[in-house]
Amino acid sequence: MESMNNKDPFETFLKKQSFNEKASESLRMKLESSASWNSPWWKSPTVIALLTAGLIVVISFLLLLAARSAVRSSVVPLAEQFAPAASPTLQLPVVVEPPPPVIAQNGKKNMLSPFSRQLADSEPEFNLSFIDRPVNLINARREYADLI
Amino acid sequence: MKTENTNENLMTEYARDPQRGFEQIYRTYADRLVQYAIHSFRLSCEEAEDAVHEALLPWVQSPQKMSAVKNMRAYLYASLRNACIKRAGARRDSTMPEEMAATEGPDVHLQADVASALVKLPEEQRETVYLKIWGDLTFAEIAELQNVNLQTVASRYRYALARLKEILQWNP
Numbered sequence: 001m002e003s004m005n006n007k008d009p010f011e012t013f014l015k016k017q018s019f020n021e022k023a024s025e026s027l028r029m030k031l032e033s034s035a036s037w038n039s040p041w042w043k044s045p046t047v048i049a050l051l052t053a054g055l056i057v058v059i060s061f062l063l064l065l066a067a068r069s070a071v072r073s074s075v076v077p078l079a080e081q082f083a084p085a086a087s088p089t090l091q092l093p094v095v096v097e098p099p100p101p102v103i104a105q106n107g108k109k110n111m112l113s114p115f116s117r118q119l120a121d122s123e124p125e126f127n128l129s130f131i132d133r134p135v136n137l138i139n140a141r142r143e144y145a146d147l148i
Numbered sequence: 149m150k151t152e153n154t155n156e157n158l159m160t161e162y163a164r165d166p167q168r169g170f171e172q173i174y175r176t177y178a179d180r181l182v183q184y185a186i187h188s189f190r191l192s193c194e195e196a197e198d199a200v201h202e203a204l205l206p207w208v209q210s211p212q213k214m215s216a217v218k219n220m221r222a223y224l225y226a227s228l229r230n231a232c233i234k235r236a237g238a239r240r241d242s243t244m245p246e247e248m249a250a251t252e253g254p255d256v257h258l259q260a261d262v263a264s265a266l267v268k269l270p271e272e273q274r275e276t277v278y279l280k281i282w283g284d285l286t287f288a289e290i291a292e293l294q295n296v297n298l299q300t301v302a303s304r305y306r307y308a309l310a311r312l313k314e315i316l317q318w319n320p
Contacts (some may be wrong), residue, residue, distance in 0.1 A: 021179065
């Protein structure tokens with residue numbers, strides 16, 4: 001506004017003397033190459049840092065979960081061990097024991113232990129096969145009621 | 149007034165579509181900024197382009213941030229000024245770029261005269277007259293840019309015009 005009001009002819013003369021220097025194409029290319037709209041969003045350092053941090057958090061969380069589940073399976077709480085029987089009638093828990101370990105094995109596959117094999121050979125003199133059977137007090141009492 | 153409207157349009161376009169908006173800003177200002185760096189700070193063409201690159205870089209890297217700029221033209225000149233001062237500080241007493249003498253065209257001789265006359269002005273006066281006449285900045289904007297008061301800018305401009313008239317032996 002002020003320049004329009006006090007227009008000096010010399011100012012107009014100077015204004016007409018435009019300069020010839022031009023910005024080169026390489027400047028334009030340089031700016032274009034570093035433009036944010038020409039580089040993928042995930043290449044920005046902030047995004048890379050955030051993604052890395054997120055990945056670390058997720059991996060740590062998974063490792064923590066795995067560690068916690070491993071500890072829980074090895075330790076049985078006391079409350080579970082001595083839990084009261086659900087039914088009112090007295091019923092002893094059925095303990096299923098694993099078969100005795102195979103101490104030695106010959107060429108042919110015989111799943112009986114040496115002691116069991118000896119018992120089987122000497123039948124019917126000594127029938128102590130119940131030793132290898134699961135211990136169930138009720139069943140044992142019923143089976144050997146005449147002997148007790 | 150017309151320039152203000154153009155700047156507003158450019159900023160609106162830039163905020164809406166940074167890529168297209170920057171294209172237009174570049175087309176409007178790139179040459180003028182290079183010329184400002186060359187004639188006000190007496191940088192070589194390469195140095196001037198480096199400075200312009202530095203000044204324009206935020207406009208392509210952080211469009212969201214730059215969309216908030218209120219006065220684009222003044223901001224561009226201010227950021228270029230900072231970039232030029234860094235470079236000119238190292239070679240304050242350098243000679244005028246050779247490209248200016250080699251330019252061709254109908255007004256080459258006159259332009260070269262004006263350019264050489266500008267060189268003879270003190271740095272502050274040269275910058276003031278350049279920003280006022282070729283940069284289309286107001287006295288208030290120049291005062292803010294140079295961190296001086298309005299009266300200082302007005303007197304620098306007056307002295308600069310008087311000196312230029314004298315050097316160019318201008319007769320209306």
